[in-house]
Amino acid sequence: MGAVKKTRCGMVPARVSLALLTSIGVVVLYVLRINMSVAIVAMVKPVRSRDAFNASRGAVSKAYCSSLTAASNVNATAYEDYGEFGNLGFNATEQDDWDESEDSDKLALTSTERGMVLGAFFYGYFATNIPGGRLAEEYGTKRVFGGSILISALLTLLIPVAARESYIFLILLRVIIGLVNGVVYPAMNVMVARWIPPLERARFMSVSYMSNSLGTILTLPVCALIADTMGWPAVFYITGGASLFWVAAWLLLMHDTPEEHPRISPEEKKYILEAIKEEQSQAKPTQTPWCTILCSLPLWAITIAHTGCMFGFNLLLTQLPSYMDSILGFSITSTGLLSSLPFLSQFLAGIVSGVVGDWLVSSGHIGVHNSRRLFCTISVLLPGLLIVLVGYMGCNTTMAVVVLCLSSAFVGTMCSGQLANTHDLSPNYSGTSMGISNTFAYAVSMCVPVIAGAMTPDQTLEEWKGVFWLTGGIQTFCWLFFLVFSSVEVQPWNNGKPSCDEEKMTNGGVVEVNKGEGNVEEKLLKPVRVDKPEIV
Structure with a gap:
């Protein structure tokens, strides 16, 4: 973790090992999540019938830019001979010579059914973010994260059997995998609160959380190679089996708190516990104050900012390739290197921002609140x-x-x-906070393809400008909301304050507490601060 040194025994600090183990776990999570996106190309029979081929003749559409500059260079004869499939190297001769035996292990699914299979994961994923945070707060990240990957891996091994039986069974399996995967990120937030000193959290979260980009970069080419050389069932057998090795390592090496770790050095344990002692000394709530949490304006500031960030990012991932195809006449997905560049740039920028963010705060250049505002500006407004x-x-x-x-x-x-702001507000409910934020952000961002499709019926440049202006406006609003209403003060609901009627949240951590007889006491909550580490 940045300037972290080895312990005097020559061992790598436990939290550094935890970062590495967690990062690999996130890679595994994304391998299990998107392996279907690659394998389904080899799983499903392509449209091979003569009727379908003939129906495509004359249906070639030109991109906006192509119609302006390159239409005259298009070989009309090629389109007349091969229709839309001419660009894919597929022709009528191949139709006549097609051997049906090559499709004996493939599924006959319509495009709608394929879409249902691919979307099934996300229908389940959406539902378990908040429960995942509460489960980790009660039972620990080790069980929740490890159990999630274990169940996902075992179900992944069953996918070939389910697919051959019925695509309905395949959809059900993917829904369940989505359900168990939805608990992971909120559970990780609980681990960060219990293990990572405040001045190292940005780095830890950037390295571990953003490893999803590495998972995407790894899965796309590797699963494609497996499917091409060994067949599509091997994609699920290999990814599911390999995931079990990580589960074994996680259960053996991961511990929910520094006190439970048998191999951590005394120096590191002391440093971690002292760094988080102010958070840990807060009274632990006996019941979850749901109403107060949901009334928390600073938490809604995080949720709104996260929603704006995900809205824009999902537009980039799902719609920009379509824009470049329909308007520019170029599909970014046609080149493996180009399709990986956005994910690689995201991972590298995440690591750099984590190191810079921790350094800015620990060196005293800016405060914690201004650091959160700065990186919210970069991640929400600039995109x-x-x-x-x-x-x-x-x-x-x-x-x-x-x-x-x-x-x-x-x-x-x-x-x-x-x-990172979720930890500032409530160390005790960091998992629940992340679950609420992720659930709301994901629910809204799932609407991006629908909104973009409704606004671009004719795929014109002016229609796409409307989509981009809408997205820019939404992200600007979300950024402003965070700037005005965010806080880095520990909120009273962190300690189980019971209801919205008894508390009135105001910006900046000031809380009006009802004393029962019309008396209102105003108090300023103390921010969580730690000194710069000296020995670790």
Whole structure:
């Protein structure tokens, strides 16, 4: 973790090992999440019938930029001979010579059914973020995170059997995998609160949380290679089996608190416990004050900022390739290197922002609140502004790719901004806070493809400009909301304050507490501060 040194026994600090183990776990999580996106290409029979092929003749559409500059260069004869499939190297001769035996191990699914299979994971994922945070707070991250990957891996091994039986069974398996995966990120937030000193949290979260980008980069080419050389069932057998090795390592090496770790050095344990002692000394709540939590304006500031960030990022991931195809005449998904660049840039930017964010605060250059605001600006406002610029780049494909990478990189800084802010508000309910924020953000961002599709029925440049302006406006509003209403003070509901009627939250950590006879006492909550580490 940055300047962390080895212990006097020559061992790597336990929290550094935890960061590495968690990062690999997040990679495994994403391998199990998106392996279906790759394997389904080899699982499903392509449209091979003569009727379907003939129906495609004459249906070739030209991109906006192609219609302006390159339409005259299109070989009309090729389109007449091969229709839309001419660009794919697929022709009528291949139709006649097609051997049905090659499809004997493939599923016959319509495009709607394929969409249901791919979307099934997210229907389950959406539902368990808040329960995941509470489970980890009660039973520990070790059981929740490890159990999630264990169940997901075992179900993944069953996918080939379920797929051959019925695509309904396949959908059900993917829904269950989504359900158990939804608990992971909120559970990780609980681990951070119990293990990582406040001045190291931005770094830890950036390295571990943003390893999802590495999971995506790894899964796309590796699963494609497995499917091509060994068949699509091998994708699930190999990814599911390999995940079990991580589960074994996690259960053996991970411990929910420094006190439970048998191999941590006394120096490191002392440093961690002293760094988080003010948080740990807070009275532990006996019951969850749901009403007060849901009335917390600073928590809603985090949730709104996270929602704006995810809205813009999901637009980039799901719709910008369509924009470049329908407007620019270029699909970024056609080149493996280009499709990986946004994820790589996001991961690298996340690590850099984590190190810089911790350094800015620990060195005294800026306070914690200003650090959260700075990285929220980078992760929410700047991508929104860049999205608007996309519509005014004309037919410059190179600049579109650059903007995609820059926007993805800026999003990677959210771990040092609004996501880290959940620990500032409530160490005791960091998992629940993350669950609420993630659930709301995910629910809204799932609407991005629907909104974009409704606003671009004719796939014109002006329609896409409207989508980009809407996104930029939403992200700007979310950024402003965070700037005005965010706080870094520990909230009273961290200690189980019971209801919204008894407390009135105001900005900056000031709370009016009802004393029962019309008396109102105003108090300023103390921020959690720790000194810069000296021995570790």
